[in-house]
Amino acid sequence: MFDEHVRTEVFVREAMALGLDRNDTIVRRRLRQKMEFVSHGEQPLTPPSDQQLQAHLEAHPERFMSEPRFSFQQVFLDPSRRGERLNRDAEALVVELNQADAAADPSSLGDPLAMASASWQGERRSELxxxxxxxxxxxxxxxxxxxxxxxxxxxxxMHLVRVSSITPGELPPLDQVREGVLRDWQDVQRQNHQESYYRNLLARYSVRLPQF
Incomplete structure (x- = not known):
């Protein structure tokens, strides 16, 4: 272990003496990451109040909304089997199914589809x-x-469908998603602090665009 440490130190020092650390994309990216990491520790986060978390929850509802849920039936029509008859068959089946109404058994109609059942109840949008x-x-x-x-x-x-219900997504109360809201709030605060840290550093430099 000692020999490996010495070997690393020798090569690193010789590489820096030769300027091999300059204009190296990987080295530059690593140094940037280290500076961003340093900025995270410069200002510890004060625990937020419930009011702050509630305001964050309401400001970003798309991050915490529950998914819509769908209940429906479907009849599959295989384009490769039906070819040019597909639209005509679909129109006839829609009429037949609507006349039969709830008494119709969709699993006995259409073409077989092993990957999807004929009836779906309360399925989340992501699953569909x-x-x-x-x-x-x-x-x-x-x-x-x-x-x-x-x-x-x-x-x-292609599918014929009969939607029986759609339950829209809802914004849950804070107590149900507190941990997720807290993590998201902390991420936002760190990003804001990192941006402020960068802007303060940037003010020390003069930036000139190259002339083409």
Missing amino acids: LAQFGTTFTDALQQQPQGRWVGPISSAYG
């Missing part, structure tokens, strides 16, 4: 994004409730 993709999930949120509509495209193909 992972399962069906953005296009389907965004379109699902725009559909009327209680009626079969479609077709709507997904990562698999």
